[in-house]
Amino acid sequence: MKLKEKKSRTSKRQILRKSVASVLLLNMLCLSTVPAVALAEGQQTEATSTTPAVQQSNSSIPSVESLELKVKSAILLEPVSGQVLLNVNGDTPLPPASMTKMMTEYIVSDLVKQGKFSWDEVVTVRENASKTIGSRIFLAEGDQHTIRELYIAMAVGSANDATVALAEHVAGSEQAFVKMMNDEAQRMGMTNTYFANSTGLDIKDMPKEFQPANDKETVMSAMDAATLAKYIVTDHPDFTEFTTIQQYKFRERDTAPMVNWNYMLEANKNVTNFKQFAYEGLDGLKTGHTSRAGSCFTGTAERNGMRLISVVMGTEATKTMKAEDVRFIETRKVLDYGFNNFETKQVVAPKTTVEGTETVTVKKAKNVDVPVVTDQGVSFVIPKGADMSSLQSAVALNEETALVAPLKQGTEVGTVTYSYKVPGSDEPVEKTVKLITAQDAEKANWFKLFLRAIGDFFKDLFNGIKNLF
Template sequence: MKKFISFLLALVIVISQGNFIFANTKEAKLDIASKSAVLMDASTGKVLYEKNSHQKLPPASVTKVMTLLLICEALEDGKIKEEDDVQISENAASMGGSQIFLEPGEIQKVDTLVKSIAVASANDACVAMAEYVGGSMEEFVDLMNKRAKELGMKDTNFVNTNGLPVDDHYTSAYDIALMSKELLSHKKISKYLTTWMDEVVVGKKQAKIGISNTNKLVKHYAGATGVKTGFTQQAKYCLSASAMRNNTHLIAVTLCAETSPIRFKDATSLLNYGFANYESVKICGAKDKVATVKFEKGEKENVDLVAKDNLSVLVKKGDKKDFQKKVEIKQDLKLPIKKNTELGVVKVYRGKELVGETKIINNEDINKASYLQMLRRIVDNLL
């Protein structure tokens, strides 16, 4: 009996030591070599891992995440269209570094320029679009800094649109994750960010130039959705990488890696860690019905309200999924109300902690009832 008990005690010690070693091995896999890094859930903005995530560093071409975001917003607001013609300025054509060799005076479509920025990191295309959207590069940079503040990017100051070396141009891994998260919410950008190889026709002689994505994870990492690479001698090797598996969408940012393989290795380690340990639980999808509101003076008395965006909650694998959903509708809504107006919010709680939320909108116009409709309604109620 004593021998059996001794054997059990020895077995417990071995298992405990094994678990301890396993835990250390797991941490070793997250031994990130890049100077700064962060892993963020793209749905909720929850940080899952960070290393010097708020350190202000030059981002090189990862700057273009904000440039692409402003272009996406201009497209969705109807200010510009993909088929618009853009005349290339001498300033845009003079950009060095990564480029598609645009010539002053040539005409390019917005679609071609956006593709060239997202896939080939083209500095000339970047400046051309900044001038087209903002009126000038300086005004566009002002828009970049304004949008950064709106997104809560407190470690950021932009001086140009493409990340070429310049004084006082900096951001952080955390801020890059924030603007990457916002960019990925625009579905139209996906076709550009996930293109591996393509070609564009440029120059007054209409020469075909092959372009390939600078983000190798687009081809080599399962579920990759973007986002952007960057390199200068000062910034070293930078990367914002994103991937989606099942319903889980993650963003890994690495800054100031000594070599290009290191940035991709670090980002891969971060993404693998995230997918191995976390999962997203879908609460509702975009356009799913979440509430019905009564408008006594409305043309339609009962109107369904829907979620503006997909709403998911990130949890550790194996954790209980005990969520409570709360719908809050704005008070004193006045008619008429145009389609897609934000009328409230749906919030998800885990206990007392707010773990997710999305806006509530109407998916149809809500107009006032006519006098005849109101009269009929009064009569029906009386009867």
């Protein structure tokens, strides 16, 4: 009886196994037909897609030409990586008009940051500032205002007289300040820039007795304007304290406040006259307009942790729109191009081990093979959804003679350069970071060094004998 029951249970288990196997086989056969059916119906699933992500992304990125920009030049820059995402005649020197004031703003902010001046310091207006024309707040010689008040008038109302007053207070004369401006431009790598004054006015529009000795006018390329803006947002991240002011009453007796010429400020989304220009995340920087320059604008906006800097120069009036409004329409096109199609992606985390260079040899160390890692992370601006498999790295180690114990954790032992070829771009984007020791490299004691020297001696001797044959 027990034998029969045992056989019966065995038979049932076999039947169950066969049933389960049949069901699994049937499911596999059915599922294997899904991709064919999906493709036949013109649908695509994640499992059946054979198109690389980067190609899908690139096909959706419009060409710069398709934007039909109505500008003489334009640049779109990501300031952290320095990547240029759009370039239309970006290296052509053009009149920048009041975008010149960005350099005046940078220098004054920098000197305050260094403690050489204070925002509450009082400035006495001189003759040059009182005679300066164009956009102004009608300063009279002898008027007194703080650096902060004049700075706001310059940043918000683009006041030429306030700008000159600041320049003269800082350097003694406007032309001495201009030298500071040109020196800073050279330091920043602005190779297609020359400043004739602190305001961006044409020389003929300056008070005659304060005009420069030569007749070389102010010029700046869109790329240089973006570079200058990059220094502003990087070195002075509090720039928005001034650039986001929508209106400012300079004197109590003034009948109306000055209005920020930057209509694209996000805060203007609730202002009837400006809401058509308001742009999400936009918080700076500087407009410009003269008859020679046309209308210009250096803008910057931040969305989802990514800041972009845009520059448009030389916009002209249309049948339906003033030139100063056209610059904002064109800026919107440029910024949309960046935010809609690109993203910032960390491709290497901080303290990452580089494949092939996991350790370095440190002479006289207790453990001669010391682990090394990157000192910081690496981020690139890439097309949304792009494939990063083409990321490459190149290591350059310091000379071995410099790597001698003891070494502290975090000691630089070399560099690693990461490069990525953005699809559609001629040049790869690169970033170099330091390679540092991941732990202390303690010096070995004399006995261990003695034994190691004996070992090295016999090793060299053996290799010498071997090479004889």
